[in-house]
Amino acid sequence: MSDPVIVGVDGSARSLEAVVVAAREAHLRAVPLRIVHALGRRTAHPPSTTTTAPTGTTGTGTGTGTVQASAGHGPAPPTPTTVADAEEQAHAAAPGVEVLRSVVPGEPRQVLEHESRHAALTVLASRGHSRVTDLLLGSTAVHLAGHSHRPLIVVRGRPDPAGPVLLAVNGTPTEQAAVGFAFTEAALRKASLRAVHVWNTWSERAYEGPGDPLNAMVTDIDHLRAIEEELLEEAVAPLQQAFPHVAVEHRLVRARTRPALIDASREAQLVVVDPGPHGAVGGLLLGSVGQTLLHHAHCPVALVRGRQ
Missing domain, CATH: 3.40.50.12370 (Rossmann fold)
Structure with a gap:
């Protein structure tokens, strides 16, 4: 399988905008889209095992997303609304794209930096949905800008679709x-x-x-x-x-x-x-x-x- 486009989500409206951009990028590249939701717990090590499920399938006992195991942690509870809403946005933006889902225990910066090693492209919103999440996603964007292993798109502003x-x-x-x-x-x-x-x-x-x-x-x-x-x-x-x-x-x-x-x-x-x-x-x-x-x-x- 080709390396996917990865998008980090937190349930905010801005992260759903990032899903739309990521889905279209995956469509243009003819690669899968992986929706990644980090649960926010800090981990001593990056995720060591990964299980992903495509749309319509079940991952580790849930039909709404995949749970990823992390070194030193058991399976984390999935967040259906966050993942399901993101998946719905992805299908609306790019109906033919294969969508994979990962719910990962860990701090977003660690998780997304690790995921970027195996990504064609990582997409992230510049901010989140609250003051606390703004700080979290803002710092995540800056961190990945300095540490991402592949190209990173940070979604912000109002792009001109007809512009260069x-x-x-x-x-x-x-x-x-x-x-x-x-x-x-x-x-x-x-x-x-x-x-x-x-x-x-x-x-x-x-x-x-x-x-x-x-x-x-x-x-x-x-x-x-x-x-x-x-x-x-x-x-x-x-x-x-x-x-x-x-x-x-x-x-x-x-x-x-x-x-x-x-x-x-x-x-x-x-x-x-x-x-x-x-x-x-x-x-x-x-x-x-x-x-x-x-x-x-x-x-x-x-x-x-x-x-x-």
């Missing part, structure tokens, strides 16, 4: 994975791709401190612009040849990086970015651009980390 897939090009050596993901998404969605590279006159583009980069003194602004344009071209060119049917727009923007990308996300159906180093503790090493888009983008954000 927005690729944030930063010129780092690891971003080809994000570039490839963006082209694949554009091809699957039959959408255009808008590759945006934001630059300013500071030689170190990561600088976002006080002062106005737009007014910084430089020796040759035209030369700097040419370098930044070349960076954008080199990042996109290899995949543009591999996806000749995807219409690509190159957009070079002179501005502050984070506000410019937030503004560009208003017109997009998805924004794709390489979030930075892997293995961040609590998301602390997640790149500032990735953090900003995760919390302020106007559409879903795909965080795709390349190998160091």
Whole structure:
């Protein structure tokens, strides 16, 4: 079986929105969808055994979802409403997709990080259904952004269904994975791709401190612009040849990086970015651009980390 698209649910309306996105992603990829509900108990180790049941079948004595055993824990009671509502949403969004269900004892961050090892893609809402769950799912999204083993889509904002897939090009050596993901998404969605590279006159583009980069003194602004344009071209060119049917727009923007990308996300159906180093503790090493888009983008954000 192909690796499934995984979606984390908690019964909130926002997590059901994530189910819709995940079901459509599974349909586009022709892979199963696995709905994962973590029961919130902290575990000393990630789940060691997995039992999943497709729609319409029974898992470990329940017809509403599958119970997963965790090291040091017995079977946890299923949550029928959470899983059943999510399953109903999935079938409505993508009727032909095979749906698997997992109810897992454990803390959501641990559970979803472990599940992501065997996922084509993980999908998660940016927030939950209450103040307590907001903190839980918010921290889960940030944690997975720093630890997910496969691409992660965090569902937020109001995407423009007719808009392009927005690729944030930063010129780092690891971003080809994000570039490839963006082209694949554009091809699957039959959408255009808008590759945006934001630059300013500071030689170190990561600088976002006080002062106005737009007014910084430089020796040759035209030369700097040419370098930044070349960076954008080199990042996109290899995949543009591999996806000749995807219409690509190159957009070079002179501005502050984070506000410019937030503004560009208003017109997009998805924004794709390489979030930075892997293995961040609590998301602390997640790149500032990735953090900003995760919390302020106007559409879903795909965080795709390349190998160091």
